[in-house]
Amino acid sequence: MSVLSVKEFEKIKHPVHEELAGYEGAKFGMWLFLATELLLFGVLFAAFAIFHAKYPVEFKLAHMSLDRVMGSINTVILITSSLTVALAIDAIQRGKRNRSIWFLIATILLASGFLVVKYFEYTAKFEHNIFPGNAQQVVIDHHTHQYGPVPSQWEGKQVDKNGVNLFFSFYFVMTGIHGLHVLIGMIVLTWVLVGMIQGKYTHWYYTPVENAGLYWHLVDLIWIYLFPLFYLIQ
Amino acid sequence: MHIPTQESRGHISPTKTYIYVGIALLVLTVITVAVSYIDFGQMAINVTIALIIATIKATLVLLYFMHLKYENKLIWSFGIFYPLVLFIIMIGMIVIDVFFRVVPK
Amino acid sequence: MAHAVAHEHNHNKSYLEVGRSIWGWLTTTDHKKIGIMYLFTIMIYFAVGGISALLVRLELIAPGKTFFSPDTYNVLFTLHGAIMTFLFIVPGIPATLGNFLLPLMIGAKDVAFPRINLASYYVYLIGSLIALVTLLSPADTGWTFYAPYSMKTNGLVIWLTFGAFIMGFASIMTGFNFIVTVHRMRAPGLGWSNLPLFVWALYATAIIQLLATPVVGMNLLLLIFERVLDIGIFNPAKGGDPILFEQFFWFYSHPVVYIMILPAFGVVSEILPVFSRRPIFGYKAIAYSSLAIALVSFLVWGHHLFVSGMSDWARYIFSFLTFFVAVPTAIKIFNWLATLWRGSLEITATPMYYVLGFLFMFTIAGLTGLHLAVLSTDVYLHDTYFVVAHFHYTMQGGTVFALIAGLHYWFPKITGRMYNKKVAFWGWLVLFVGFNATFLPQFLLGLEGMPRRYFDYLPHFQTWHLVSTIGSWFNGLGYIIVLTNLLVSAFTGEKAEANPYNALSLEWQTSSPPPETNFITTPQFPESIYDYGTEGKEETTKTKKAI
Numbered sequence: 001m002s003v004l005s006v007k008e009f010e011k012i013k014h015p016v017h018e019e020l021a022g023y024e025g026a027k028f029g030m031w032l033f034l035a036t037e038l039l040l041f042g043v044l045f046a047a048f049a050i051f052h053a054k055y056p057v058e059f060k061l062a063h064m065s066l067d068r069v070m071g072s073i074n075t076v077i078l079i080t081s082s083l084t085v086a087l088a089i090d091a092i093q094r095g096k097r098n099r100s101i102w103f104l105i106a107t108i109l110l111a112s113g114f115l116v117v118k119y120f121e122y123t124a125k126f127e128h129n130i131f132p133g134n135a136q137q138v139v140i141d142h143h144t145h146q147y148g149p150v151p152s153q154w155e156g157k158q159v160d161k162n163g164v165n166l167f168f169s170f171y172f173v174m175t176g177i178h179g180l181h182v183l184i185g186m187i188v189l190t191w192v193l194v195g196m197i198q199g200k201y202t203h204w205y206y207t208p209v210e211n212a213g214l215y216w217h218l219v220d221l222i223w224i225y226l227f228p229l230f231y232l233i234q
Numbered sequence: 235m236h237i238p239t240q241e242s243r244g245h246i247s248p249t250k251t252y253i254y255v256g257i258a259l260l261v262l263t264v265i266t267v268a269v270s271y272i273d274f275g276q277m278a279i280n281v282t283i284a285l286i287i288a289t290i291k292a293t294l295v296l297l298y299f300m301h302l303k304y305e306n307k308l309i310w311s312f313g314i315f316y317p318l319v320l321f322i323i324m325i326g327m328i329v330i331d332v333f334f335r336v337v338p339k
Numbered sequence: 340m341a342h343a344v345a346h347e348h349n350h351n352k353s354y355l356e357v358g359r360s361i362w363g364w365l366t367t368t369d370h371k372k373i374g375i376m377y378l379f380t381i382m383i384y385f386a387v388g389g390i391s392a393l394l395v396r397l398e399l400i401a402p403g404k405t406f407f408s409p410d411t412y413n414v415l416f417t418l419h420g421a422i423m424t425f426l427f428i429v430p431g432i433p434a435t436l437g438n439f440l441l442p443l444m445i446g447a448k449d450v451a452f453p454r455i456n457l458a459s460y461y462v463y464l465i466g467s468l469i470a471l472v473t474l475l476s477p478a479d480t481g482w483t484f485y486a487p488y489s490m491k492t493n494g495l496v497i498w499l500t501f502g503a504f505i506m507g508f509a510s511i512m513t514g515f516n517f518i519v520t521v522h523r524m525r526a527p528g529l530g531w532s533n534l535p536l537f538v539w540a541l542y543a544t545a546i547i548q549l550l551a552t553p554v555v556g557m558n559l560l561l562l563i564f565e566r567v568l569d570i571g572i573f574n575p576a577k578g579g580d581p582i583l584f585e586q587f588f589w590f591y592s593h594p595v596v597y598i599m600i601l602p603a604f605g606v607v608s609e610i611l612p613v614f615s616r617r618p619i620f621g622y623k624a625i626a627y628s629s630l631a632i633a634l635v636s637f638l639v640w641g642h643h644l645f646v647s648g649m650s651d652w653a654r655y656i657f658s659f660l661t662f663f664v665a666v667p668t669a670i671k672i673f674n675w676l677a678t679l680w681r682g683s684l685e686i687t688a689t690p691m692y693y694v695l696g697f698l699f700m701f702t703i704a705g706l707t708g709l710h711l712a713v714l715s716t717d718v719y720l721h722d723t724y725f726v727v728a729h730f731h732y733t734m735q736g737g738t739v740f741a742l743i744a745g746l747h748y749w750f751p752k753i754t755g756r757m758y759n760k761k762v763a764f765w766g767w768l769v770l771f772v773g774f775n776a777t778f779l780p781q782f783l784l785g786l787e788g789m790p791r792r793y794f795d796y797l798p799h800f801q802t803w804h805l806v807s808t809i810g811s812w813f814n815g816l817g818y819i820i821v822l823t824n825l826l827v828s829a830f831t832g833e834k835a836e837a838n839p840y841n842a843l844s845l846e847w848q849t850s851s852p853p854p855e856t857n858f859i860t861t862p863q864f865p866e867s868i869y870d871y872g873t874e875g876k877e878e879t880t881k882t883k884k885a886i
Contacts, residue, residue: 020447020448020449020450020451020452020453020524021451021452021519021520021523021524022523023241023242023243023244024243024523025451025519025522025523025524026452027244027305027309028308028309028312028518028519028522028523029451029452029515029516029519031305031309031312031313032312032313032514032515032518032519032549033511033515034313035312035313035316035317035549035550036511036515036549036550036552036553037553038317038318038321039317039320039321039550039553039554040553040554040556040557041557042317042320042321042324042325042553042554043324043553043554043557043558043561043587044557045321045325046321046324046325046328047561047572047583047587049325050325050328050329050332050580050583051572051578053329053333054332054578055578056277060277068267068270072263072267075263076260076263079256079259079260079263080256080260082256082259082295082299083252083253083255083256083259083299086252086256086298086299087249087252090246090247090249090252093242093244093246094246094249131568132564132568132570133564133568133569133570133571133577134569160578162571162577162578162579163578165571165577165578166570166571166572166577166578166579169564169568169570169571169572170572172568172570173561173564173570177560204241204242205241205242206242207242210242210244213299213300214300217295217296217299217300220295220299221292221295221296224288224291224292224295225285225288225292227288228266228270228284228285228287228288229281229284229285231270232266232267232270232280232284233270233277233280233281233284308522312518312549316546316550317550320550320637323637323638324554324586324590327586327641327653327656327657328583328586330650330652330653330656331582331586331641331644331649331650331653332580332582332583332650333650334650334651334652334653335648335649335650336650336651
């Protein structure tokens with residue numbers, strides 16, 4: 001039977017939270033949480049796939065209303081931000097605190113850039129009378145990007161206005177919830193940045209930085225699938 | 235006695251790895267956008283190609299940015315395998331429902 | 340050699356004696372206190388849900404309008420279902436007994452993420468209060484919120500569903516907290532094959548909590564968007580599919596019933612060997628069957644949609660798969676029976692007669708589930724009282740009875756006192772008779788075609804409805820007696836010793852109640868924690884005189 005020494009006993013009297021789960025435990029916990037996010041978005045992707053298969057003509061028509069350029073810019077922004085956050089973690093792993101701070105700042109700025117582009121995209125939709133649940137117009141000519149009322153026929157096939165409406169419902173809901181996760185990610189990264197500036201993280205303790213990075217990569221991952229499904233399917 | 239310690243002890247990839255993966259992701263983005271301008275006739279083909287490229291990108295993010303390449307079986311199981319299997323079951327059964335209903339005329 | 344037994348005058352205060360102020364409790368990260376906070380909260384909601392149940396049964400005492408309008412009746416069964424499901428039984432055993440016991444049973448000083456544990460309680464609390472805003476103009480959709488009615492009906496549906504959405508996060512937090520705890524915080528030398536079965540059960544439950552909850556979370560969010568934005572995804576008039584709501588809803592809500600019952604099975608597996616003085620029969624089978632249940636529970640949700648309009652192929656596949664989910668549970672029942680066989684049964688021990696009652700009631704529950712798994716009989720029985728009886732036998736006869744059994748069994752550990760055993764017995768008797776009188780007739784009502792959620796009924800159903808309503812009064816009275824006994828005894832009961840039953844699992848090796856950090860000295864692991872009744876070993880053959 002081992003009786004704890006006074007020093008060991010003092011340590012457990014006031015457990016430091018990292019000492020409970022440890023680095024591996026905290027990382028495992030973060031991955032478990034990421035699993036829930038995958039399933040959360042999985043519902044949306046599943047529903048989107050079902051309706052895409054049900055209304056192929058309408059979805060193809062409606063997607064022309066999305067600005068491929070803005071979508072591509074956002075993709076580049078997010079990929080770059082994934083790179084910068086990975087480099088931020090890489091920096092602190094090597095003890096380079098200042099470098100890490102700059103990379104974190106870059107990530108947060110890129111994230112806000114994403115939201116700015118999203119803002120312009122959404123307002124463009126609203127200006128053309130396209131709202132979640134009530135899409136009154138679509139781009140009818142993909143060369144000129146002219147908007148018009150939803151046609152009853154397109155490319156020789158019947159168009160069900162409901163299908164067009166559903167496309168935009170999915171667009172707003174899925175990019176909206178994704179955007180919310182971008183915002184949450186920004187808040188988490190800012191919290192990590194503050195801690196980094198305060199000197200909380202070192203080359204031998206950077207667990208929260210890494211876990212925040214994992215969350216940010218997930219946000220990027222979801223967009224990697226959102227982008228082609230909404231903007232690129234022809 | 236083993237007490238989990240505070241120390242972060244992850245695998246440290248060379249910095250260059252992140253740069254290379256980042257460049258690869260950007261290149262793949264260019265490819266996927268370019269390919270989307272080509273009309274393959276059937277939408278299903280476009281969708282498939284787009285999803286394949288997306289999956290390649292996702293795999294790079296998972297393996298290198300998220301360090302999955304160096305993680306243990308538990309993280310692979312809980313983080314990837316179980317959610318993926320459940321997603322397939324969910325969408326699979328819903329497809330078997332929605333697209334095999336017999337609607338009386 | 341010596342056991343790590345806590346002495347009367349130990350240097351460490353019990354967890355109840357530290358941080359005694361309200362602020363101390365509200366900001367605690369001690370899993371034991373968090374478990375107790377959860378317990379008090381869910382019990383309050385149990386009372387609210389219970390009262391709504393009594394009112395539902397009261398209306399049904401006679402055909403036609405008795406006390407309430409049809410709309411009020413719809414509100415009553417909605418509140419009963421939603422409160423009992425989301426506010427009481429889903430947190431249920433894991434958040435209360437699980438929180439208290441898991442670290443103790445594995446020799447740890449707390450769970451992996453104690454602050455997240457506290458946060459989960461507040462998330463749950465806030466979610467429950469948001470949900471209860473619906474009382475101002477309550478939803479009448481049933482706890483299942485089927486579209487399109489739930490999209491259109493007046494009433495504060497959004498508050499209720501958003502509250503459920505928030506509470507889902509609490510469930511997820513508990514889920515990953517427990518998973519990491521079991522993987523990472525077992526005391527050195529404690530392998531998986533020596534874990535208490537309650538721990539196996541909590542682990543399997545945590546996996547379901549983690550993976551199933553996000554699906555219903557998103558589904559409820561989509562329902563909210565339907566109500567607010569009219570997005571159309573579930574609206575047939577806008578090209579949507581109302582059955583899609585049911586698909587996503589039951590994808591969670593079937594596994595959730597295993598979140599409810601798996602911990603109950605764990606409680607039974609802990610109590611039975613102690614009061615049979617026999618090792619648990621088939622430890623590995625019971626342990627793995629918990630994992631098997633967790634897996635198969637995700638494959639069968641469509642059996643709730645047999646008459647919804649789902650395709651035939653889906654119905655055949657789901658019916659076929661549903662048969663499999665009964666197998667691991669049956670394995671448990673047989674193993675428990677084998678544990679009892681030739682044991683020295685202490686049937687006068689309160690936890691023991693609760694558990695024996697559980698075996699009876701859960702067998703009924705499980706067998707009647709098979710009637711519903713068979714597609715052809717389910718078409719007839721769906722939405723009748725047969726289903727209502729089935730799930731009350733699983734949830735009340737199963738989970739609630741097991742929770743109460745566990746509260747009695749671990750009462751000395753949690754409070755350091757003993758409850759009044761005479762009152763406990765009479766309370767149980769009233770409860771057991773009352774519960775069975777309420778729900779056994781409902782199988783008959785269902786077979787005769789009495790539909791569920793109906794405010795009115797044909798006169799020939801009245802006899803059984805009358806019996807059921809009177810039964811509900813005894814059901815309620817039983818809970819009042821039992822829970823009052825526990826509450827009063829927590830403050831005034833006789834002091835209990837560290838290990839009143841001569842049990843072998845780790846939680847009994849520390850004082851009753853335990854110190855804040857659970858163990859003063861490293862706990863000793865017996866070779867097998869179910870090593871009861873071994874010849875020649877005095878300490879394993881008998882429970883103490885306390886029984």
